[in-house]
Amino acid sequence: MKELSTTDFDSVISQSELPMVVDFWAPWCGPCKVMAPILESIAPDNQQLFTVGKVNVDDHGDLAMRFNVLSIPTFIVFKGGSEIGRFAGAAPAAVFVEKVKGILRG
């Protein structure tokens, strides 16, 4: 799982061949803590479909502001360098994967 920062965000997002799901999170957020192991667990099964990145909004508040993140966790799906969809709030693994797939299908 890639930790993204203000400096490398744009280059990582635009160079990623697969769509990337970016988790906007913070260490003090309960639902974010629930999601961390879930993201780890779903990554291997879906590595053909998407990759997962993380933005710590405490350290990179400018990214949260730029993407209008007003609630965490928020998951934004990027494809070809731009946002194609998002959802907020914790979800069980199966529901999370379905939501991402729904966004990827358009």
Place this chain on the structure above:
Amino acid sequence: MSYQVGIIGAGPSGYTAAIYASRANLNTVLFTGLEPGGQLMLTSDVENWPGEEHGILGPELMAKLRTQAGRFGAEIKELSVTAVDLISHPKKLTLSNGTVAECESVIIATGASAKWLDVHGEAKLRGRGVSACATCDGFFFKGKNVAVVGGGDSAMEEANFLTKFASSVTVIHRSAEFKASKIMLTRAQNNPKISFKMNAKVVEVLGEDRVTGLKIENLIDQTSADLPFDGLFVAIGHFPNSAIFANQLTVDRKGYITVLTGTTQTNIPGVFAAGDVVDHLYRQAVTAAGTGCIAALEAERWISHGA
């Protein structure tokens, strides 16, 4: 899959039941549902959990309870229960992955969830300025003007918490009287950043990509006005998560499961209910844990004596 004790719910009540049941050597499973950790995952400091003299973060407390339950062998599964047959023996729980768990006894600890206003614009703008979790989202409203809807303790707590970030907090309440305890209300009333709009109701959340304002109706003269706000925090109470049981168990007018006074016994033998799905009066982590303990002890007695 068959178990002696099937626990539904992963808040203080469910985990405590799992600790007691598995420590008594009963073959125990706990289904976490969609909100593992329950309401405490949305709080910051829990200052009144006995033994934690300096307070503990809600999510940290829940992680500890989960580890403790696992230590005595309870199986913890990240699945939801979608349907139940409580009358048959053994009792059958249909799970979100399509399988069925058979359980000699069932402990329902599904708790309560936050209510939403159910007005136009609210669902669309959730995560974009509409929130039910001040501790999660308050951070994003530094220097902004936000509204809190509600008149109980949780509304006052959210309003006070939000003043750490927001430049102003307006409490909107549909009556002129508060359910909040005196200490919480006084704390909010004495906070210079908090103002109150009474006898008022939010009828629409305004904004396209993010919240820009609220349409608020004055309940006395029935006029309405659009006021600018950057965020809306909803704290209007909870509803019990009892829908899938309500056709088999006795529930009260509001859906809380009815138990025999002083016990956790429902109207079906071998089915017990504990925590906030029963209790709409006290609703504390420690009272939920207490009734979870009673439920496990009663389940143990029921399994060994059939009574």
